[in-house]
Amino acid sequence: MSAFYQGMLALLRELVGSPSPELMLATALEGALRLIPGAQAGSALLRDGHDYRFVAIQGHALAPPSYPLSLEAELRWYGGSLEEALQAQPRITRVSPELSGLSPKDQASLKPISWSLNVPVPLLGRVEAWLCLYQLYDEVTHKAS
Numbered sequence: 001m002s003a004f005y006q007g008m009l010a011l012l013r014e015l016v017g018s019p020s021p022e023l024m025l026a027t028a029l030e031g032a033l034r035l036i037p038g039a040q041a042g043s044a045l046l047r048d049g050h051d052y053r054f055v056a057i058q059g060h061a062l063a064p065p066s067y068p069l070s071l072e073a074e075l076r077w078y079g080g081s082l083e084e085a086l087q088a089q090p091r092i093t094r095v096s097p098e099l100s101g102l103s104p105k106d107q108a109s110l111k112p113i114s115w116s117l118n119v120p121v122p123l124l125g126r127v128e129a130w131l132c133l134y135q136l137y138d139e140v141t142h143k144a145s
Helices: 003-016 021-035 071-078 082-086 104-110
Strands: 041-048 051-058 091-094 115-123 126-135
Touching: 021 041, 021 051, 021 126, 051 071, 071 082, 071 091, 071 115, 071 126, 082 115, 082 126
Parallel strands: none
Antiparallel strands: 041 051, 041 126, 091 115, 115 126
């Protein structure tokens, strides 16, 4: 059995045992950073009413903002439509801090990030969460990711 396959099984066991959506997303982020080639940092957001809040950030200087982000801001960052997000279609986008929905001060912390792999997590007709993995240098070396 390959190391990648063993890692995926271990991650699935951890996710199934998560006591809350916040811990499940934090665990998913940690696992994705371990398993996906080229992923160097990332964040996870969870729907909270009509908006989204950060529940995990790893590998870069941004502290979790205390303010929420709107669905519209998340779709701009995602680079696709709501219909695509509801189909759980991942997208790789070149990072543009001004599209992030973050405050100007927090946008500055995104400067080292070149690319983002944005994965929507839909459930029952709504995007419940977003998992975003970042590449901190300016080339996508692992297209298979």
